Structure formats: C-alpha cells, structure tokens
Amino acid sequence: MASNGKMVKDITAMDEDFAKWYTDIVKKAELIEYTSVKGCMVIRPYGYAIWENMQRILDGMFKETGHENVCMPMFIPESLLQKEKDHVEGFAPEVAWVTHGGSEKLEERLCVRPTSETLFCEHYANIIHSHRDLPKLYNQWVSVVRWEKTTRPFLRSREFLWQEGHTIHATANEAIEETERMLNVYADFCENYLAMPVIKGKKTESDKFAGAVSTYAIEALMHDGKALQAGTSHYFGDGFAKAFSIQYTNKENKQEYPHQTSWGVTTRLIGAIIMTHGDDNGLVLPPAVAPTQLVIIPIASHKPGVIEKAEELEARIKNICRVKTDKSDQSPGWKFAEYEMKGVPLRLEIGPKDIENNQCVIVRRDNREKYFVSLDELERKIPELLAEVHKGLYEKALSNRENRTYACTSIEEIKKVLAEKGDGFIKAMWCEDEACEDKVKEETGAGSRCMPLDQEFISDKCVCCGKPAKKLVYWGKAY
C-alpha cells in the first residue's frame, strides 16, 4: 500500500512541478520501483500488466500482418556492430560493453544490444540465398540497453522493454510499403487502444535513425505541451545488406541486394499514457490496456449481505471485463482515492442502500460522472461505459493537442506564441535546409518533430530564411 496523501499541485504548472507530478504517479500507482542500478527500474506487477496488455494487442496486430516472433542474442561482438558506419556512429556513445567472461578478459568485447539490426543482418546473410527466401517478416520482444546520462522512468531508462520488428524484402517498394504499413499499425494502436492521437510523419535528415534511408515516426503531444515520439518505423534501403553482404539470386539468376526495415515501440508508451491522460488525482488508464477495468468497492462491508453481493457481481461480470473487488478493511473514501490514483477506468460501488433498490453506482474515472445502474443492466452498461471512457479520453487528448497547435510564419512569431501560450506543436514551413532547422531550434527551443504525411499549406516561404518552402514541419520541445 504505497499511496498516501494528495497529488502534487496543478499539473499545468511549470516544468519542475510537472516532473514531480509524473514521478509521483509512477511511484504511487505502483508502476515502478527504483533500484540500486542508476537508471534501471523494477517494473512492478501493476505496471507490467499494462505492458502485457499492450503486448497482447500489438502481437495480435503483428500476426495479422504476417510477422513471426524470434529471439536474437543479447550480445553483439564489436566487429559486428561496426560493419555499418552510420549505425555504429549513432549508437557507440551509448552502448554498454562486456569485457570479461568470468575472470578472463575477452579477446573481443561484446556490447549489450542497444538495438538488433546487426544481429538480424548477420542472420539474414546466413539464411537468404534466393528470391524464394524473401520476404522475412520478424519481430522480437526483448529488452535493450542504452547508457543514458540522464534518465526518467519509462521515458528514458538505461534498460527498457520493447518490440523490434525487422523485415527484409526483395524490392525497395515492398520495403517502403512495409515501413508505412507498420507506422499505420502503430498509429492505429495508439488511437484505438491507448486513446492517444498521434501525428504520422517523416523525420528530417538530421533526425533519422542511425543507418536509415528514411525514418517515420508518430508524435504525440503531452498535456504539458511537450512532444513525445511514441513509435518509429525505418526504411534502410540496401545499405545494411551491402555492409553485411546479404545477397539473393533473383528470377533472372542475378545477384541482388535486398531491402530492409525496422520498427519499434517501447515501454515509453506507458509514460505517454501517464502524460496524455493523467490528472491531479493520478493515473488514468485507457480501458483497453488497464489491468483492472472495473473495481468493485463494497460500502459498509461489515453489514450482512454486502460482501456476498459484491462477490456475486464480480462472478457475473468477470466474463465481460477485467474486474477486481477490494474487500480490504480500508474506508471507502480511501479506496476511491486509491483506485483513482491507479487509473482504473470504472468504479462500482455497492452498499446496503443499493442492494435494497437492486442497483449500484458506477463512476467513470475520466470525468467522475456518476451513474445509478440497475443490477439487471450491468452486462449491457459496463461495455458501453468502457467504450465511452475511451472516447472521452481520446477526445480530451485531441482537443488538448488542437488547442496547443499553432501555425506560425516567422521565428519571431514562434517565440511569441511559445512565450504567451506555453509549449505546444508549432506548424511552420521549411525549405529543407539543415541550417534553418538548427536555427529554429536554437532560437525558439522547438526542434523539428516530423514532416507530417498529411501536408498542409501555411505559406510558401521558409519560416526561417524566407526562401521557397518545401515542407510543412511540426516543431516542438520534446521529451
């Protein structure tokens, strides 16, 4: 029982308060516990159950798109990591090295995987010989390690859980299609299961994944106005294939280099949920991934018949939602606060008065709306309310994003908007010159987030240099 006291003040306040609010939730909702290894966290059962639900849903989506799960080693020999130049340059600063096996020094040190492209490539080189061997559509659920300097639970930890999809195709087009397909799967997942609206877009050249030809991402806006990259999908071209000598014989009996992709989402999505839906009373979980979707709280449970009725209801509704009954001897008020802190979407109160009237009280977590529901109606009403909670969360998040998205046509305007209205997404045109991209970030603090797939026209001039603009870019401060 970790929860105690009230939440830390207004979440819309300054950065520092927001950070405090966030770390408060991860502790009090019993999502994580810190460890003696800096930047590494224990994901507690409640937090892990959220991840398990995400895994189950995503895995189903991956199977539907024809992907198979595999498992690569945790260690990458240094020579293997170094085969692709851009890739190693991007990751070298943040990898952890294994230098000893037992008491003996290793001849070649091994890095703890920060991502597994190189391992997949080595494997592809072994198994791909003919066009008949393509495509290969793989995915793995593992943890990776990146030796970050500053860390924050779920958003940036030194070890984190993720899924990484890796695919290899005969043609560039097929690989590009795969890259876009998986980006859409992620967007679908975020919007329809996590109730979190996202912007689908392409990263700028300077913001690409190390070794990629192009990187796509979904970007979400947290309710403090900062952007969070919620998932990425990369197209590699044949760069890795060349570096790792992956070749196949095509139908004309010629040697060809295949084209690759990779894509991933991480436990960072849990952080995204906290910062998208959470409020002053704690966590708010989207029903699709909530470990408990409905908690039954008996009122005056010492009185005859109350516990029995609660148990009876639990048995009845356990087939239609994930339900739990709290029979502990805490006071009802304590329990209300506790399950609000933990973000349980629906609360069902059942007490002597209700039993007398053959009804119960159901309260929504997202807006605290109260419903008196006849006990005969539960099977119909509960799924309906869960769907409404999802809808309510999505709409609230969407309107927050819309209210915090500003179209600007000059650096001065960006500065003014950010100063007057606070952080958010800035929509502005760009000439595709990296110098302008850097200058906008330097002067306003807002970096380029992505070039949305749905391009809009705001002006024909670059927000920075005034030369002809080529792309609409979303800019923002990011986690």
Place this chain on the structure above:
RNA sequence: CGAGGUGUGGCUCAGUUUGGUAGAGCACUACGUUCGGGACGUAGGGGCCGCAGGUUCAAAUCCUGUCACCUCGACCA
C-alpha cells in the same frame, strides 16, 4: 561533462545560523469502534543524522575530504 541544489526512520521534511538526551506528519503493527470521498481512539515497533577524517568535555550542527542523488544545459525510444 558544465552550472546550481539536496543528503536526518519506508515517505515528506523540521532541527544546522548560536554544538548540549534524535523530532513531527504520513506509512507500518495490534486491538476496538467505524464505513456513500483519503475515518477515529488506545498501545507499539522502527535512526550510527550519506560516508571518512578532524576540532571539542560534548558534533546531525563547526572544519576538511569524499560519495550519492535531483534540477537546468548538451545527447537520447
């Protein structure tokens, strides 16, 4: 790695200026009364005051060193 800050029961902190028996609230344990928004009473358990030296009759408090963590920069799913 640069700049600031903080280390005192599980948590949040007071006490440090001016050295003199280690404190509070919450949490925890037991029993009883409660129960529709974080209940109440009674009794209890839990500390080398981050660590190491020094000054002193006496150090959480003063001095020196050291370590850890946090915030802000730079880097990042």
